[in-house]
Amino acid sequence: MGYGKTIELFFVDGKSSGIVTALLSNWDGKAIKIPRTDIGSCEREDIQGIGVYFLLCEDADGTKSVYIGEAENIRARLVQHLRDYTAGREPYYWNTAIAFTGRDLDKACIRFLENRFVETARKLGHMKVLTQKSYKNTVMKESQIANMEEFGDKVEILLDALGCKALTPPSKPTASTTYLRCKAGNGASAQGFASAGGFTVLAGSLISPTCVPSFAQQGSTYHRLRQQLMETGVIADGSFSQDYEFSSPSAASSVVLGRSSNGNIDWKTEEGRSLREL
Secondary structure, three states: OOOOOOEEEEEOOOOOOOOEEEEEOOOOOEEEEEEHHHOOOOOOOHHHOOEEEEEEEEOOOOOEEEEEEEEOOHHHHHHHHHHHHHOOOOOOOEEEEEEEEOOOOOHHHHHHHHHHHHHHHHHHOOOEEOOOOOOOOOOOOHHHHHHHHHHHHHHHHHHHHOOOOOOOOOOOOOOOOOOEEEEOOOOOEEEEEEEOOEEEEOOOOEOOOOOOHHHHHOOOHHHHHHHHHHHHOOEEOOEEOOOEEEOOHHHHHHHHHOOOOOHHHHOEOOOOOEOOOO
16 A cells, blocks of 8 residues: 655746746655756756756657756756757757756766666656666665665656656556457457556557558557657557556557547447446
């Protein structure tokens, strides 16, 4: 059984679109969410400390991606990102940064955390990860590793609370979960369940080998999502390599079937009852 947690959000400018700090009860770390437009003028001391950060990007077609990095002075590193973009050395445009600092962090710790977050984000496949390299062989004491694993767990909670799903694991079924299937004559056969974040498709579910022409030609958001999941390895060799939580039942069934789909109708129990009926 999980225990409740208290998160304290502070809107520095009095609005949610500005700088936001987040604290978690019984934790010495801190999260700072800051818009790109505020980086240059921000002189806050907490953003100038050592830590890890996430740069949130969104393309014109709605595709989301994230750059995960570490720095001994986060603000200085963010300013360098801005300079690199202006100079043409950084191809992606990010609009929001979320940084995490901590009292006991050092260079080894932030390298460890950066690698952990990069690997987790790539495995989950919610967003394309723009980070090219991370330090995989950071040498730390066993006690430090344990502390950083706990620190990482707290970061995952606050990152989700601040609106970024890069590290959010899919919901788990319970004893009372009702499982549903989505099938088609072209080989698609998936199993999943309605979950807190939308709809979770289970590992091993098979997708249709092809998409109907209109699905791709219309530039469907769900078609792009299907392609993204293949690129990130969430879907491999025609099946889901892991559980994956979609934002809605229709997103899940459209990706599975390779065509536009109403998930409330196409997800059904073994007895044939649709999700809408349930």
